[in-house]
Amino acid sequence: xxxxxxxxxxxxxxxxxxxxxxxxxxxxxxxxxxxxxxxxxxxxxxxxxxxxxxxxxxxxxxxxxxxxxxxxxxxxxxxxxxxxxxxxxxxxxxxxxxxxxxxxxxxxxxxxxxxxxxxxxxxxxxxxxxxxxxxxxxxxxxxxxxxxxxxxxxxxxxxxxxxxxxxxxxxxxx
Numbered sequence: 001x002x003x004x005x006x007x008x009x010x011x012x013x014x015x016x017x018x019x020x021x022x023x024x025x026x027x028x029x030x031x032x033x034x035x036x037x038x039x040x041x042x043x044x045x046x047x048x049x050x051x052x053x054x055x056x057x058x059x060x061x062x063x064x065x066x067x068x069x070x071x072x073x074x075x076x077x078x079x080x081x082x083x084x085x086x087x088x089x090x091x092x093x094x095x096x097x098x099x100x101x102x103x104x105x106x107x108x109x110x111x112x113x114x115x116x117x118x119x120x121x122x123x124x125x126x127x128x129x130x131x132x133x134x135x136x137x138x139x140x141x142x143x144x145x146x147x148x149x150x151x152x153x154x155x156x157x158x159x160x161x162x163x164x165x166x167x168x169x170x171x172x173x174x
Contacts, residue, residue: 064126113146
């Protein structure tokens with residue numbers, strides 16, 4: 001059996017997050033504006049270190065799935081965000097979820113759409129998913145628009161990650 005390739009797109013290289021990414025991930029997760037629709041900004045570096053440790057374990061236990069650092073090819077593979085292609089709530093019994101956090105300096109460049117399309121297609125092609133899901137804050141109009149543009153349908157509001165969230169889904173053959 002061949003190993004599952006990492007996702008890739010024309011402008012981005014995806015690589016698994018590692019302990020060496022701590023400062024970068026902390027920079028993103030400690031930014032209140034960037035985290036506004038995701039969770040409370042994190043002020044404790046140790047919390048982020050433990051998250052990355054859990055991401056690394058999940059990545060190892062679920063080949064080809066996990067948390068990826070997004071590297072921008074046009075700027076010498078500079079890290080510009082991270083993305084998730086993983087089971088909802090990291091539970092392998094759940095559906096595969098797509099998500100992302102992109103540095104504010106790269107907003108409005110179509111990167112969120114590129115990440116969403118790339119990860120969605122990767123889930124279908126390499127993981128046998130028949131459906132992918134995404135959860136957003138109902139007020140996050142930009143992410144809601146990205147998902148709709150990528151063929152996701154709003155299914156309703158559900159409890160997810162301890163809050164009310166939009167549930168979007170996209171079927172493989174949509």
